[in-house]
Amino acid sequence: KNSSLRVLRVISSQFGVAELRAVTDAGQLCLKQLELRDHELTGCGGLLAHIAQQASSLEHLSLSDTGLGNGDLIELCRGLYQHASLSSLNVQNNNFCSVLAAQMLAHTISSLTRIESLDISECPWGD
Numbered sequence: 001k002n003s004s005l006r007v008l009r010v011i012s013s014q015f016g017v018a019e020l021r022a023v024t025d026a027g028q029l030c031l032k033q034l035e036l037r038d039h040e041l042t043g044c045g046g047l048l049a050h051i052a053q054q055a056s057s058l059e060h061l062s063l064s065d066t067g068l069g070n071g072d073l074i075e076l077c078r079g080l081y082q083h084a085s086l087s088s089l090n091v092q093n094n095n096f097c098s099v100l101a102a103q104m105l106a107h108t109i110s111s112l113t114r115i116e117s118l119d120i121s122e123c124p125w126g127d
Contacts, residue, residue: 004030007031008033009034010036017041020047029054029055029057032060034062035061037066039067042066042067042095045072045074049075049076049077058085060087062088064091065092065093067094068091068094068095073091074100074101081111082112085114088115089115089117091119092120093121093123
């Protein structure tokens, strides 16, 4: 297991959930940046929450165009709640749209003391 991995950026590749789990299943992660874009991660909110909890030094999390739904966002928010080092969060262009997901995201963001950058554009928020 690679415990010295600091940046993981995977854009539009065949790198799937099993590969993500294998790379990040190293106990205490030293990740500072995790970017996943143009992947199908529907149903992976729990895994992403686990990664966020294990990567206590994570500063930048970008999950754009990954198909995250309402349940995924809620699970992810549970993992990010009061995260001590996260300063940048990008969840643009995903599939969450419920009022509950929006409330959970707002609650989580308010708990992040170091957040400087937030991108939630192009998400189909409900009426």
